[in-house]
Every structure is written in C-alpha cells, then in structure tokens.
Amino acid sequence: MLYQGANRSPDMLLSIYQKLLYPRMVEEKMLILLRQGRIGKWFSGIGQEAIAVGSSLAMNASEYILPMHRNLGVFTTRNIPLEKLVAQWQGKATGFTKGRDRSFHFGTQEHKIIGMISHLGPQLALAAGIALADRLAGRPHVTLVFTGEGATSEGDFHEALNVAAVWDLPVIFLVENNGYGLSTPVTEQYRCERISDKAAGYGMEGLQIDGNNVLEVFDTVNRLAQELRVRPRPVLLECMTFRMRGHEEASGTKYVPPELLEHWAAKDPLTNYENYLLQTGVLTPGHRLELRAAYKKEIDESCERGFAAPEPVFDAAAEEADMYVPYVAEETGMPQGNKAMRYIDAISDALREGLKKHPELVLMGQDIAEYGGAFKITEGFVTEFGRDRIRNTPICESAIVGAGLGLSINGAKALVEMQFADFVSCGFNQVVNNLAKTHYRWGEKADVVIRMPAGAGTGAGPFHSQSNEAWFTKTPGLKVVYPAFPKEAKGLLLSALADPNPVLYFEHKLLYRSLTAGVPEGYFLTPIGQAAVLRTGKQFSIITYGLGVHWALAYLQQHPEADAFLVDLQTLQPWDKDTVAQAVRATGRVLVLHEDTLTCGFGAEIAAWIGEHCFRDLDAPVIRCASLDTAIPMNKDLEAGFLAESRLAEKIATLLAF
Known part of the structure; x- marks a missing residue:
C-alpha cells in the first residue's frame, strides 16, 4: 500500500494516525464488552476506518456529514465524547435519543452529523436537501453522505443522485463497497463492473479509490470538496474496502471464503499506515505504546461513565409530547374584508402569502414551476418568487420528501406537492419513518408540509381518487388537516406552513372549482386541532x-x-x-x-x-x-x-x- 506523505508534516501524519487508532481501539473494547455480555449488539467497522476518518478530516466543521452505522470514525473524528456515545448505545437518558433509539440512529446539530434510519437509502435524499439549503443561502458548503454497496440497489439511491445531478447540488455520495450486504455478495447486487460507473447515467463524475488508504481517502475527498465549494455539483465516490467482522457480531463471517479474509487482512488500514509511520520515523515504537496505553485508559473510563449514566424514566406525557416540536401559533387576528374565492384559489392565495411570510420556504413538486402544476395552483409563482423557490422536480416522491427534510435540518422550510395524494405511496417511508419520527428520536424539527390533492367524484379511478388520510392519522409525529371550505383551506395551509412539525395537508379535488366563498385577504391562521x-x-x-x-x-x-x-x-x-x-x-x-x-x-x-x-x-x-x-x-x-x-x-x- 503506497502512502504519498512527502508534502505533509510529521505532525499532520501523526494526527491522522491518532484519529485512525482511536475508533479501532473503541471497536476492540466493544467486542470485549459484547463477549462479557455488557452490551447486546455491535455493528463493527473494523477494517473500514480509513474511509470514515479520512473523509471526515477533509470536511469543514460547518459542513454536514451523514454517516452509516459502521462509521464510528466520523463521530470520533468530530470529537463527540465517547461517554456520550456509550450512553446512546446503551439507551441511557443522557444519550442523544434519551433511550428512544439505538446505535447511530441520531443526529447532532452541534457536530453537524445526521444519522441514518434503518432503511439505509433514505438519508441520501436528506443530503440533497441539506445541500440545496446551502446553495439557496449562498453558503459555499459541501455535504458528505455515506451509503453501502447494498443500498445502491434501492430506489432511494437512484432518486437522490438524479435530483442532486439535475439541481447541481454539492454532494459527495460516498459508497463503502465492502463486498457484502450482510451475506449477499456484490455479484448478486449489481452487474456493472464498478458502482462508480453508475455515475455516468446521472451525468456526474464517478471515481473509485482504495478505501483502506487513509491518505488517499483524505486527499480525494479534500480535492473534491474544494472543487465543489467553487463549482457546485454532485460526485459519486466508491471506496473499496472490506468488512472484517460480521454484518453484526451474531452474523459471523462463515459465508466469506478464508482466502478473501486473508487478502483483506493484509490490507488493514490501521496496520499498514502504522507500519508506514514507523518505517519513516514519524512514529516510534515507544510513542505507539504510549498512545495505546493512554487511549485504553481513556476508553475504559469513558465506557464506565457511559454505563453509569442514568436510565430513562418512563413518563407517558413526556413521551407523547416529544413526538412534536413545541409550538404555539402566533395570534394573527382575522383580516378585514372578504374576497370571493374558489377553494383552489384560496389554496393558491395561501401559498403566495406563505412565501411572502417565510422567505426560507421552498416549494417542490412535479410541473409546479412555469406550468403551474397539474391543477394550475402555482401558476405565475415563478415570475413572482423565482425558480430557486418554486422548483420543478423529477418524478421521485421519496427523494423530494427526503430533500424537504434535509432543507428543514439546514434551516429552511419545505412544501412538497404530491400531484395526486395517491402518489405519496412512493414516498411513504420518508413520511412515516423520517418526517414523523425525527423530533421524537433526537429533537430535530421536520418543518415540511405535504400537499395532498385527494378524493373521488371525478371519475378518475383507483389511482387518482383515494382518500388515504388514515395512512397517516395513525402515525405519531404527523399532523393531518383536511379543510372543507375556501376560508379554512387558506387558514389551515398558512398554519401548516408556520408549524415546524410535519403536516399532511389534504385538499379535495372535487371542491377546487365547484366551491366559492368569502375568504379574508392577507395573512391569517386557522388553528390546527380545532373543529x-x-x-x-x-x-x-x-x-x-x-x-x-x-x-x-x-x-x-x-x-x-x-x-x-x-x-x-x-x-x-x-x-x-x-x-x-x-x-x-x-x-x-x-x-x-x-x-x-x-x-x-x-x-x-x-x-x-x-x-x-x-x-x-x-x-x-x-x-x-x-x-x-x-x-x-x-x-x-x-x-x-x-x-x-x-x-x-x-x-x-x-x-x-x-
């Protein structure tokens, strides 16, 4: 394994080594604790640390990273205290999710890390939304998002890369290709020679590197990030590596040929880099032992403090309250004077008022820009508010809902229009598992409204007529509104836009042009939750x-x-x-x-x-x-x-x- 270190100072080379060594020693400690029965499960990243560490070091502290559950090096490189991580892994009250979720299924705005959900692929779209918020705000930032070779088979991978490419979003999509999705080898995952070859289909750059060479990872991500900050665009980066342990420890590695394990053991990212530093004199055997002894002491003590952290105490009221961001609507009063409006015009008027009220609001949907949407509700909006805020989307409901959450995480508001409520099924996972659960899991808002043109009566058949509100009323964390009159259509939509929680806004298509009534002009709110x-x-x-x-x-x-x-x-x-x-x-x-x-x-x-x-x-x-x-x-x-x-x-x- 070749390391090009001539242009780096010894201090930098040693610092990288320390960042690489620490998560490996934490992993080794976790395996001991697992054998002792003190922890119940562990997803090991041994053999893959160079990717997490090298890429994290290449990113600015103000830039978001979206890691997976084998990327401990991201969290340690960004200096999250191990004691806090252990509390999270053990379901303690002081963990990031207060015992409500496990592993790395959390985010932290302080460290600009957004963790995954178990469904693997959806976080790719969140990265696109985060990057979009940066672009709209004029921030020269890059977003780094991890995924595995298995998740590249999911539709979320295709949708997120396609959206990022169409919108020139500065995202590095990093694929850790470790050869197996649990036990399924890559030969049963895809037929292309390299995952990075898929980039050409999206019109983006794709490259493959040695993921076990920490300096190659750092140099590549550093170069890409610098380029993307100046010329925003997405890149697909495939990092070749290997998982030396099971998918999780109970899975084992019996399905892996012994010669393959031997091949990759010889390419161990820590051992090879350590030997390189020893050979060049940057690291001495004595210093190596000192570092390991100091880290062992720190890790042992941090783990014990994490284990000693208090357990969460069940409080039903607190549990229910934490499904939503605390929010009290402002008192707006009712504007003087009514104007006769059709139901459809009241919705359009609410969107216009909402865009004026919330300059950070972005509307996204199929054909909503110059065309004005399937029902012409946003007709003329591009001229008034610009194409940055009124965004035509590819036909990819999952990615756009996920991008909406990414926008929210990075300080914006999002409204997503489903062309028909029926089509939300294509984005169902993002709605019920990402939007709905984010605040409960780690206290982050999901400031997203989804417009749902619903209902029958127009002879549109099984796929354009459903009343599917019950799909969402049973999902804690979502708010669901369904106005029956033009006035309420406007007031409830404005309330939905003001509310930092995810809101499903149902609007009946049959009422669009058949119902006219007086609607107050200007900005006002109809209270959510009031009949x-x-x-x-x-x-x-x-x-x-x-x-x-x-x-x-x-x-x-x-x-x-x-x-x-x-x-x-x-x-x-x-x-x-x-x-x-x-x-x-x-x-x-x-x-x-x-x-x-x-x-x-x-x-x-x-x-x-x-x-x-x-x-x-x-x-x-x-x-x-x-x-x-x-x-x-x-x-x-x-x-x-x-x-x-x-x-x-x-x-x-x-x-x-x-």
Missing part, C-alpha cells in the same frame, strides 16, 4: 370532514325537518375531542361520516373514542357511514355507488330508528 360547529341541534349529530361536510349539508338542506348538530373536524391529527364530546352530549345519537373506506377509516377511531369516553351520553350505537371496502371504480355510476354519500340517508334513518 368547527357548523350547526347545532338536538336530534342527532354528524361528525365529518372534507367532502363529507358538503354531503351532510346537502342532506340537511333536503331534509329541513332534521335537527342536526354538525361538526367539521378540519384537523384529523390532533383532532378536537372536546367538540366531538359536546356533539355527543347535545344529541345522544351520532353518525360518523367520511369518504374513505369503512374498515380502519378515520371514522373508526372517532367511533371507538366515543364508545369509550362518551358511553353514558349515548342513546344509540355510533353509526358509521363510509365508502365501500373496495378500490375506487372509474365509471361514474360505479363510483357513485362506491361513495358513502349513496348510503347517507339510509344510515341516518337507521340511527334515528334505534
């Missing part, structure tokens, strides 16, 4: 939201004799239990109405809660009126039969007859 009482009555109550509100109003107009209490939930998570309880007490008979399918629709939660908490106020069973448990048909007659509206009169009759 509206549209009518009071004593005979029965209807609890509904979205298009269901208009079905209920149409029924009541056709049946003036019906004395109904009508509640528009407006927000589905968190939902207004007090107003629902008020409606139950007022009439004793309750119909829960929604457009979604019956089984496990959000109405099931409402009905269950009423049965548990308001049983003594009921004079009849809670009745649900929902759409059929089928996919949504395209034919208009079939669609009409599918929708809950066709059964509304029958269900109300059943309720009143009880």
Whole structure:
C-alpha cells in the first residue's frame, strides 16, 4: 500500500494516525464488552476506518456529514465524547435519543452529523436537501453522505443522485463497497463492473479509490470538496474496502471464503499506515505504546461513565409530547374584508402569502414551476418568487420528501406537492419513518408540509381518487388537516406552513372549482386541532370532514325537518375531542361520516373514542357511514355507488330508528 506523505508534516501524519487508532481501539473494547455480555449488539467497522476518518478530516466543521452505522470514525473524528456515545448505545437518558433509539440512529446539530434510519437509502435524499439549503443561502458548503454497496440497489439511491445531478447540488455520495450486504455478495447486487460507473447515467463524475488508504481517502475527498465549494455539483465516490467482522457480531463471517479474509487482512488500514509511520520515523515504537496505553485508559473510563449514566424514566406525557416540536401559533387576528374565492384559489392565495411570510420556504413538486402544476395552483409563482423557490422536480416522491427534510435540518422550510395524494405511496417511508419520527428520536424539527390533492367524484379511478388520510392519522409525529371550505383551506395551509412539525395537508379535488366563498385577504391562521360547529341541534349529530361536510349539508338542506348538530373536524391529527364530546352530549345519537373506506377509516377511531369516553351520553350505537371496502371504480355510476354519500340517508334513518 503506497502512502504519498512527502508534502505533509510529521505532525499532520501523526494526527491522522491518532484519529485512525482511536475508533479501532473503541471497536476492540466493544467486542470485549459484547463477549462479557455488557452490551447486546455491535455493528463493527473494523477494517473500514480509513474511509470514515479520512473523509471526515477533509470536511469543514460547518459542513454536514451523514454517516452509516459502521462509521464510528466520523463521530470520533468530530470529537463527540465517547461517554456520550456509550450512553446512546446503551439507551441511557443522557444519550442523544434519551433511550428512544439505538446505535447511530441520531443526529447532532452541534457536530453537524445526521444519522441514518434503518432503511439505509433514505438519508441520501436528506443530503440533497441539506445541500440545496446551502446553495439557496449562498453558503459555499459541501455535504458528505455515506451509503453501502447494498443500498445502491434501492430506489432511494437512484432518486437522490438524479435530483442532486439535475439541481447541481454539492454532494459527495460516498459508497463503502465492502463486498457484502450482510451475506449477499456484490455479484448478486449489481452487474456493472464498478458502482462508480453508475455515475455516468446521472451525468456526474464517478471515481473509485482504495478505501483502506487513509491518505488517499483524505486527499480525494479534500480535492473534491474544494472543487465543489467553487463549482457546485454532485460526485459519486466508491471506496473499496472490506468488512472484517460480521454484518453484526451474531452474523459471523462463515459465508466469506478464508482466502478473501486473508487478502483483506493484509490490507488493514490501521496496520499498514502504522507500519508506514514507523518505517519513516514519524512514529516510534515507544510513542505507539504510549498512545495505546493512554487511549485504553481513556476508553475504559469513558465506557464506565457511559454505563453509569442514568436510565430513562418512563413518563407517558413526556413521551407523547416529544413526538412534536413545541409550538404555539402566533395570534394573527382575522383580516378585514372578504374576497370571493374558489377553494383552489384560496389554496393558491395561501401559498403566495406563505412565501411572502417565510422567505426560507421552498416549494417542490412535479410541473409546479412555469406550468403551474397539474391543477394550475402555482401558476405565475415563478415570475413572482423565482425558480430557486418554486422548483420543478423529477418524478421521485421519496427523494423530494427526503430533500424537504434535509432543507428543514439546514434551516429552511419545505412544501412538497404530491400531484395526486395517491402518489405519496412512493414516498411513504420518508413520511412515516423520517418526517414523523425525527423530533421524537433526537429533537430535530421536520418543518415540511405535504400537499395532498385527494378524493373521488371525478371519475378518475383507483389511482387518482383515494382518500388515504388514515395512512397517516395513525402515525405519531404527523399532523393531518383536511379543510372543507375556501376560508379554512387558506387558514389551515398558512398554519401548516408556520408549524415546524410535519403536516399532511389534504385538499379535495372535487371542491377546487365547484366551491366559492368569502375568504379574508392577507395573512391569517386557522388553528390546527380545532373543529368547527357548523350547526347545532338536538336530534342527532354528524361528525365529518372534507367532502363529507358538503354531503351532510346537502342532506340537511333536503331534509329541513332534521335537527342536526354538525361538526367539521378540519384537523384529523390532533383532532378536537372536546367538540366531538359536546356533539355527543347535545344529541345522544351520532353518525360518523367520511369518504374513505369503512374498515380502519378515520371514522373508526372517532367511533371507538366515543364508545369509550362518551358511553353514558349515548342513546344509540355510533353509526358509521363510509365508502365501500373496495378500490375506487372509474365509471361514474360505479363510483357513485362506491361513495358513502349513496348510503347517507339510509344510515341516518337507521340511527334515528334505534
């Protein structure tokens, strides 16, 4: 192994050695603790340390690094105290996640490190969003993100690289190619000769280097970072290395041919670099022993302090509260004067007001720039706010939701438009595992709004008509709103944009151009989590939201004799239990109405809660009126039969007859 060190001072060469030695000795300590039964699991990076250490040393302290679970050297090179890391690994109260997550599944803004989730690929898109925030703010920064050769088979890899290439984002996508994804060899992962060859497909530079040569890693990343700070663009860097231990220790390495282990043992990054320094006189045998003794003492003491850290104490209220960033909406008051607006225009007006209010807000979606979006909601926005903030995206929902989280992490706000709510399934993992859990895990906000054009009634069929709000109402950490009127469409969207938590904003397509009402001009907020009482009555109550509100109003107009209490939930998570309880007490008979399918629709939660908490106020069973448990048909007659509206009169009759 060749080391080109003539242009480096002995102090620098020795400093690199110390940074390389320390994580190896921590790893060796962890293996001892594992054998002693003091820790339960360990993902070893022995044999790969040169990549984490060399690349981290090449980055500026103000630049983000997104490592994986075998990149201990990133954390130690950025001087995170080992005691704090041990507390994290052991689930202690003083760990970065307060015992809520394991391993390296955390981030720290102090050290500009954003940890992974178990799904491996999604963090690549976060890096793109972080880099985009830097570009928009004019910061000459580079983002470094790690992944493994196995994760390059995931769609998230393709999507993130493609977005970064299209937008010229300064990201170094570093692939640690260690030969195996758990036990699956690279011959079963891809057919190209090199992973770096894939770069050509994205129009970016790709290169392969010796990942076990710490100086080659440092020099390469340092050169790339300097170039990217001046001329932003992404680069794919493949670092060849080998994992000398199992995927995790219980897995072992029996699937690896012995001769392959011997080959890579001879290429050990620490042993070879250490021998080089000994041969050149930069390191003496005595100094080597002194360093190891000092590190052993420090590591032993830090581990014991980490083990002695307090255990978390369960507090249900604190656990639930930490799912969300604490936030109190500002008091805006209601602007004077109303303007007649269609539902669709109210949404557009809210976006315009939000962009003025929040200069850090970025809108992203398919065809939303000059074209104005599939429904023309953002038409004219590019002229008014510029293409940096109104961004057409490739067709890649997962990467764009992930980029939204990256923007939030790096100080911006993001709104992502799903062309149809149905398409969010392609970004589902980012929503429910990244956006929803980030604050609970390590206290970081996920300031992202996702617009969801939803609902049936237009004959659009199974893939453009779903009411999929229940996919998200059951996911802690997300807020879900669903306005039924133009005024609320504007006020709730502005509230969603102001809120630092992730918000799913459902908007019904059928209402876009069919519903017009007065909407206050200017900036105002409709409170998230507060229902509206549209009518009071004593005979029965209807609890509904979205298009269901208009079905209920149409029924009541056709049946003036019906004395109904009508509640528009407006927000589905968190939902207004007090107003629902008020409606139950007022009439004793309750119909829960929604457009979604019956089984496990959000109405099931409402009905269950009423049965548990308001049983003594009921004079009849809670009745649900929902759409059929089928996919949504395209034919208009079939669609009409599918929708809950066709059964509304029958269900109300059943309720009143009880």
